[in-house]
Amino acid sequence: MARLHRPPLFLAAIFVAAMAGALAATLLLLAPRGADAHANTQVGGTLRIGIGWLPPPETPDMRLYAEEGFDLDLAAEIARGMGVRPEFILVAPDDAAQALAAGEVDLVVARAGAGDGLRRGARIVETGFESGLSIAMRSDRPLASWADLKGRVVCASEANRHGRDLAQRLGATVKVERAPAVALMQVRTGECDAAIHDRVLLDPLFTKLSWQKFSATLPALEPTSLVVAVSPGNADLAQAVTGALKDETSPERWRQRREKWASTVSFEVYRDQVAADCH
Structure with a gap:
């Protein structure tokens, strides 16, 4: 009777190890990594952004105005950079850390001073804008x-x-x-x-x-700074925010924003004053 040929045990072990390694490598390639982890899971979804003030949907005379700061502009830039749809949620500045802890928002865009409680209760991403x-x-x-x-x-x-x-x-x-x-x-x-x-x-x-x-x-x-706050344990989201803003927070970019704000507001003052003088 012929005897069945069996491969040596060490060859079988090598085969199993190779298959396990290939599977691990495949899973590693498919899994989101590092700074992109949160962004990858959110692409095409909604990012809930806490904001301290939201403009009315329309004004009585239907005129548009430049807003006081850059909170909304920066929030929109974050969402665009992460490939998600922003959902703006009104969050009082004093309640920002609590809203993050409760999971009511994913992040908050706000002004914070050096000793602001938000800095102690959240992970902070600086944006480069500061003013008194x-x-x-x-x-x-x-x-x-x-x-x-x-x-x-x-x-x-x-x-x-x-x-x-x-x-x-x-x-x-x-x-x-x-x-x-x-x-x-x-x-x-x-x-x-x-x-x-x-x-x-x-x-x-x-x-x-x-x-x-x-x-x-x-x-x-x-003086206060414009910051993005996320929950303390959400390092991936903080890194994703940093990545989304990498081209938006340089000193030159902020200079451009300030100049545009001044030009726009100056025009709006002229427009409103001329309209008032004509009536």
Whole structure:
């Protein structure tokens, strides 16, 4: 009777090991890795982004305005860079860390100071934008100090919660307006003694000839940075956000944004003031 030929045991072991290695390599290639892990699982999906203020869907006169800061612009850039659809969810700045911890949002785009609680309760991705608050006022009768705002009328936009809080603490009467252009226009018309905004946005505005009479200001106070916050344990999402913003956070890119903001707002002030003068 013929005897069956059996391969040596060591050859069988080599075959099994080779198959296991091939399977492991295949799984490694198919699995999302590193900074792309969260992005890959989210492509085509929805990214829930917490924002401290959302503009109304439309205005009574149907006019569009440049907003106070760049929160919404940056949030849209993150979603676009990650290949997802953004869902903006209103989250009060003081509730941002709690919203992340509860899973109500995937990330928050917000302004945060050096000692802000959000920095302790979340993983932070810096965006490169930082500014203190300052004011625009008439050059022929400027206020000498921040303390002189007491009893004065200060215009601030709806989105500028930090500016409104500062003006109120200093004893000013705050007049809340829809957008920065409306607040700044009322300095020109005399309805407000000053308008409060980010100093790094006022600086390029003041270089324009039409703003020389309204370019008096005060030293910047209470600087904050624009940051993206994710839950502390979500390192993959933080890396995905960093990757999505890699071409959007350079000093030159921020200079371009500031210049565009100043030009757009200056035009909006001119448009609204001319329209008001024509009626």
